[in-house]
Amino acid sequence: MNASGTVVAAHGRQYRVELDGGETLSCFTRGKKSELACGDRVSIRYSDSNQGVIETIAPRRSLLYRSNAFREKLIAANVSQIIIVVATEPSFSDELVTRCLVAAESQNLRALIVLNKCDLTDRLPAAEATLTPFARIGYPLLRLSARTDASALRPFLSGQTSVLVGQSGMGKSTLINALLPGVRAATRKISTALDTGKHTTTHATLYRLDAQSALIDSPGLQAFGLHHLAPAAIERAFPELRPFLGQCRFRDCRHAREPDCAVRAALTRGELDSRRYAVFQRLLSEAG
Structure with a gap:
């Protein structure tokens, strides 16, 4: 007997699939290689009363993943929104935020x-200063304390399939617990000596908020490679660069040292953030 459902948890080659009828089933893929992500729509065949075999994957509306020169790591499929979680403590990487936003732009996701x-009010000014360039170009910023009250996030989740991404220790699991108290996602204290978070979430998990809304919690990130993006896609993924694209002297301008570069001119005038521009150049270098 066959059935259809959604992958709601991914553990290596073992998956939990929520069938359309509401039942949750442990499933496996055929062969050794697996290319499934949490959020994928799949068809399965029952192998016995407690397990299933995933037969096919439905076409995806979106696929969020990271890559380096050697491999790709799937994060979530069929999401409509990426929620990048940072915190006043421990410190966070603004480059990682930029890379997550570039990934979102490349998949036409809300961010x-x-x-x-x-x-933690003593840490708040520094964190807000780091985020100012993102707010300046139009990315929405929500301030909250998940341990106290996460209700301000709920309107942003309504009608969306969202994925939480961010470094370890930012409070993604605490947000899940605040929004879905019955889940009891594991949380861990940060290392104040090293100013780093510890990995708590070990695999992606999808939670239903209501019939139209879902939230995927993903493991903490320390890097977000985007080797799979072509230079033109990287350019378009920086909204602040778009008004200047096509205005350079050379059609294949890499916006580095070329003469009469409209992007470099905007940077010199102070119209572009220098740190985001530096990440832009690193991404172009990675793309080859």
Whole structure:
């Protein structure tokens, strides 16, 4: 007997599939290589009363993934929104935020930056200063403290399939617990000596908020490679560059040292953030 459903948890080659009828089934793929992501729509065949075999994957509306020169790591499929979680403590990488936003732009996803742990008021000004360039170019920024009240996030989740991404220790699991108290996602203290978070979430998991809304919690990130993006896609993924594209002297301008570069001119005039421009150049270098 065959059935259809959604992958709601991915553990290596083992998956939990929520069938359309509401039942959740442990499933496996055929062969050794697996290319499934949390959020994928699949058809399965029952192998016995407690397990299933995934036969096919439905065409995806979106696929969020990262890559380096050697491999790709799938994060989530069929999401409509990426929520980048940062915090006042531990410190976070603004380059990682930029890379997550570039990935979102490349898949035409909505993006929201959540600044968590805003109750730590002594750390708040520095965190907000780091996020100012993102707010300036139009990315929405939500300030909250998940341990106290995460209700301000709910309107952003309504009608969306969202994925939480960010470094370890930013409070993604705490957000899940605040929004879905019955889940009891594991949380861990940060290392104050090293100013780093510890990995708590080990695999992606999809949670239903209501019939139209879902939230995927993903493992903490320390890097977000985008080797799969072509230079033209990288350019378009920086909204602040778009008004200047096509205005350079050379059609194949890499916006580095070429003469009469409209992007470099905008940078010199102070119209572009220098740190985001530096990430842009690193991404072009990675693309080859």
